[in-house]
Amino acid sequence: MIHIDLTDQPIDVAAALRSVEADGAGAINTFIGTVRNQSTGRAVVRLEYEAYDSMALHQLRKVAEQAQEKWPMLQAVTVIHRKGTLHIGDVAVVVAVSTPHRAESFAACQYIIDTLKQVVTIWKKEFYLDGDVWVAAHP
Amino acid sequence: MHLNIALFGIAREIVGQPTLEIDVAAGQSARGLLAELHARYPALASLSSLAVAVNNEYAADDAPLHERDEIALIPPVSGG
Incomplete structure (x- = not known):
């Protein structure tokens, strides 16, 4: 079972955990990415995430399906x-x-978050006290 | 042929608008479109990478584009 979402509302982590509960599962593993207060030494004030929604949802589903192919015993992915x-x-x-x-x-879990970072069409802009940067945009 | 290209992130800021209409030769490839866009917007060349997406998939360099395709310019992604 695969559940994918892209939202402008706060993520309900407890609900995400419940969504992967399965009678055949002896393990639930979670990665939670949170906003850090600094980036390469600069104090971060806030982040803005922009998404190409239709492609991001499509690519997220593909990543989850690839994980299911690599680990056929996967019970659920959110x-x-x-x-x-x-x-x-x-x-x-x-x-x-x-x-x-x-x-x-x-x-x-690691495969999904690592691959997400490489292929899913979401962009992060970091805002500092004295400017802003699109993360990873330039070499 | 006439293409509508969706722009995101830093590519949107470089071009200065969220979508771009452009006329290119029929059957133009993703690589050819990028060359055309680099010529118009030299700042795009400073990016770590720039991909073309067609119908929600990353396009191969030599993939021919079509007018009805949903085309987007994909600067380096940074989700997570």
């Missing part, structure tokens, strides 16, 4: 990403997976 303005400590992304045993749950 990926929820925020967009819009976020402040320090806000939850930007949640990946939750359930599997029969723990080893695959760690591997699948």
